[in-house]
Amino acid sequence: MTGMVTEEKIRRINELAAKSKSTGLTEKEKAEQKALRNEYIQAVRRSLKANLELIRLVDENGREIGPLPRKYKH
Numbered sequence: 697m698t699g700m701v702t703e704e705k706i707r708r709i710n711e712l713a714a715k716s717k718s719t720g721l722t723e724k725e726k727a728e729q730k731a732l733r734n735e736y737i738q739a740v741r742r743s744l745k746a747n748l749e750l751i752r753l754v755d756e757n758g759r760e761i762g763p764l765p766r767k768y769k770h
Contacts, residue, residue: 701739705732 712729715721721729753761 701736705735708732709736 709729709732712721712725712732715725716729755761
């Protein structure tokens, strides 16, 4: 599974979490839950990375001094 995490997928993640707490999950449901969670985590990471790449550092005079040095990028 790749791409955007839809409201439907988030709803399914929550359904599986609730079922896991109440009655437990089958092996198939556990695999589905793991895949959906991984997809969600990857989407959050992509979003965070994109937002961080938009950040520009500015000195006290208002001049852009560039992004963080390469050694800090992961």
